[in-house]
Amino acid sequence: MPNYDLIAILGPTASGKTPFAAALAAELHTEIISADSRQIYRGMDLGTGKDLADYTVNGHPVSYHLIDIADPGYKYNVFEYQRDFLRAYETIKQKGCLPVVCGGTGMYLESVLKGYRLLPVPENPELRAKLADKSLAELTEILKQYKTLHNSTDVDTAKRAVRAIEIEEYYATQPIEERAFPQLNSLIIGVDIDREWRREKISRRLKQRLDDGMVDEVKRLLAEGIAPEDLIYYGLEYKYLTLYAIGKMSYDEMFTGLETAIHQFAKRQMTWFRGMERRGFTIHWISASLPTEEKIDFVKRKLAGF
Template sequence: MNDYDLVTIVGPTASGKTEFACHLAYDLNTEIISGDSRQVYKSMDIGTGKDLKDYIVNGRNIPYHLIDIREAGDKYNIFEYQHDFHKAYTEIKSRGKQPILCGGSGLYIESVLRGYSLVNVPEDKELREKYENYTLPELKKILESYKALHNTTDVDTAQRAIRAIEIEEYKKAHPLEQNEFPPLNSLVVGVDIERELRRNKISKRLKSRLEEGMIEEIQNILDKGVSAEDLIYYGLEYKYITLYIEKQLTYNEMFSQLEIAIHQFAKRQMTWFRGMEKRGVHIHWIDATLPMEEKTGAVKSLLIK
């Protein structure tokens, strides 16, 4: 059929990529590997947009991997993701199937497609104590002093910025060794959604998720003993709703700031995907508004070329 190792579906939040990937998996009789940095956590369902109902297509359950594999409160990282991805990838390939990688975490996706050489960076308590009282703008300024950042988009909290500094400092003292995993030859398909439509869908979806119980979901995680600081670390919904629960924001402030943050996040996602293209990853963009049959048909046509 083709010599692709897998199919990759990327796109910004609210573009409909998960539903698209599930219908494609149904047609190809295959399985999906999640490329989302937060869907690995159990109990974090509404806020991360797992949309598990999408994994049922025409009555058939589409097998998925790397969702609900860690406890809320854990600190999962790209090094662990790369190893977990290849375990799932190898298992799916052993069944004679072509995996579909789907997600919006560009760094995670690019790390496996291009075979990034990574190390498991340990926690540096001394460094964390040094920067614990720095503001996010101050930390971002420090990050700008490094020539080649491992991640330039996902530092929307002080904790994440400190972690990024931690990684850069570790890399200075520990040169990276030869790649452990090879690059993969993937057909990469991007879901192209017009900016205003994306913004409207994000706003509508946020209201819907709040009505579905997103605040209650986060309150339940806090009640189970996960600290507010750990939830804030995850950013976006978990940051702003935790601040609301902790009475640091009013409901209207939470909604407004979170809505803006999600719009900014979607913009950063698209910036990352465009950067991937500049770094040599060819992405076939497909209009998000096309009927599902046309979208899946377009991918199947690319696979047989």
């Protein structure tokens, strides 16, 4: 029988991975570690799809970690995620439970499943000054010149691209002592959702979140003093809604642009997960359309070695 250290539930946005992970955690009497690069921020709820109600199963709360741990405007990174993941992982293991990591941020997931050895990268003022006047297209071309792209996903703003180049330059020029990270034997479950159903769910969910006050959430964050460029940094909903809120985009332009961007994001997530398989990860895919009970039974069989 395999002796697993961790269960990972991954999938694209709108695949239903979070309610499934919560139901599984409830069944196994364990806790969830989030692997979502934006749900770590307090007050960024609707825009990140932080459906905290999903963590209540049959009236009982399921404990979760790494949600609401940073202030909006802060630039959280993969190194910090590894550090915080390990703390949460050890906390859960000390209770005698099998942790469940769940999310759609491929870099975060891969960094802990593969045990990347990363170091915190300091700011490089000289490099930033040199890149300050370059366009996003120019920065992307510079980024492509590096052999290993540690942080090349979702580089949809110049600010993010500069940071990605900064990381690459540091790794290329500094002698780095590898930081120990445990090799975890992980059971990886992927939630596969039909493309057309995924598109339908994304569009329906976007309309619902707008009705629930997603524009007001962004206006509140701006009113609290978060700079527009800092919100735009987070991409997707925060990019388009901020541009709308500051008058740079009409409502229809915002909605159409955002809807398209989320569809493209889901496609990129699946490309990342397929890439993980090519890089040696075994992902056991299950259909999003299966009833939750059948999904849980599938995981239990895999845990038992079947």
